Amino acid sequence: MTAIVVGYVAKPEGRAALRRAAEEAKLRGARLVVIHSERGGRDLEPEESLQHDAELEDVRTQLAEAGVEADVRQLVRGMDVADDLIAVAEESSADFIVIGLRKRSPVGKLILGSNAQRILLDAPCPVLAVKAEDATKVEGAT
Amino acid sequence: MTAIVVGYVAKPEGRAALRRAAEEAKLRGARLVVIHSERGGRDLEPEESLQHDAELEDVRTQLAEAGVEADVRQLVRGMDVADDLIAVAEESSADFIVIGLRKRSPVGKLILGSNAQRILLDAPCPVLAVKAEDATKVEGAT
Numbered sequence: 575m576t577a578i579v580v581g582y583v584a585k586p587e588g589r590a591a592l593r594r595a596a597e598e599a600k601l602r603g604a605r606l607v608v609i610h611s612e613r614g615g616r617d618l619e620p621e622e623s624l625q626h627d628a629e630l631e632d633v634r635t636q637l638a639e640a641g642v643e644a645d646v647r648q649l650v651r652g653m654d655v656a657d658d659l660i661a662v663a664e665e666s667s668a669d670f671i672v673i674g675l676r677k678r679s680p681v682g683k684l685i686l687g688s689n690a691q692r693i694l695l696d697a698p699c700p701v702l703a704v705k706a707e708d709a710t711k712v713e714g715a716t
Numbered sequence: 717m718t719a720i721v722v723g724y725v726a727k728p729e730g731r732a733a734l735r736r737a738a739e740e741a742k743l744r745g746a747r748l749v750v751i752h753s754e755r756g757g758r759d760l761e762p763e764e765s766l767q768h769d770a771e772l773e774d775v776r777t778q779l780a781e782a783g784v785e786a787d788v789r790q791l792v793r794g795m796d797v798a799d800d801l802i803a804v805a806e807e808s809s810a811d812f813i814v815i816g817l818r819k820r821s822p823v824g825k826l827i828l829g830s831n832a833q834r835i836l837l838d839a840p841c842p843v844l845a846v847k848a849e850d851a852t853k854v855e856g857a858t
Binding site: 594601602670675684685686690691694695696700701702703704705 | 744
């Protein structure tokens with residue numbers, strides 16, 4: 575069974591990536607591996623940690639309801655997001671990785687952050703880059 | 717019917733992108749729009765022009781044999797590759813764009829060229845970035 579790996583953060587671009595990844599997993603009967611990866615591997619305060627757990631529980635529930643077989647993991651292990659996603663894609667021989675491109679907040683302009691660039695270049699598989707603006711379109715398309 | 721737009725050049729990264737795009741088009745019953753886009757819109761020498769025509773004819777034949785409904789266009793219209801792909805993706809309300817990431821020849825290291833960056837950021841839809849190295853893997857996966 576092939577796998578699709580998606581980087582998730584609780585932001586518009588993360589939700590857009592997750593939604594698209596779930597659609598793709600369903601389309602091809604692939605397993606979805608959701609990586610909620612904290613930047614820089616800093617230690618979380620207990621309160622933050624609880625919030626993250628609740629968020630991921632939500633994600634698990636939504637995917638189960640959508641009928642997508644998913645493995646939702648929180649990675650906080652001193653590597654950055656790019657390393658996490660690339661390592662998991664390698665482990666799971668992923669068909670592709672889905673990432674969300676984030677907006678630079680003040681001007682609303684998209685940027686290609688260093689993590690996105692590294693994932694695009696260093697991933698062992700193709701990378702599908704989704705924008706937050708795609709959210710409504712993707713929803714409308716299904 | 718949804719469309720998938722792919723940027724094609726007769727190089728390993730272009731072939732990898734085309735192969736993957738064809739698979740995706742087949743998977744979802746989408747129409748494939750292949751854009752062979754010349755950089756800078758320079759005028760072609762007659763000999764080059766003939767060579768391009770032959771290449772595109774090859775691509776058309778391969779796609780037809782694979783049972784993929786495809787529209788193969790050569791765009792040489794004074795816009796760069798990024799503009800071409802974005803314009804066609806807009807026109808055809810593409811589901812996504814497939815691009816190949818090219819290798820910097822001397823060291824064999826991948827680079828994210830300015831065209832790839834622009835397509836990733838300015839495209840009205842998600843973008844699937846494929847590497848030339850994916851070729852064998854994708855082939856083996858089907």
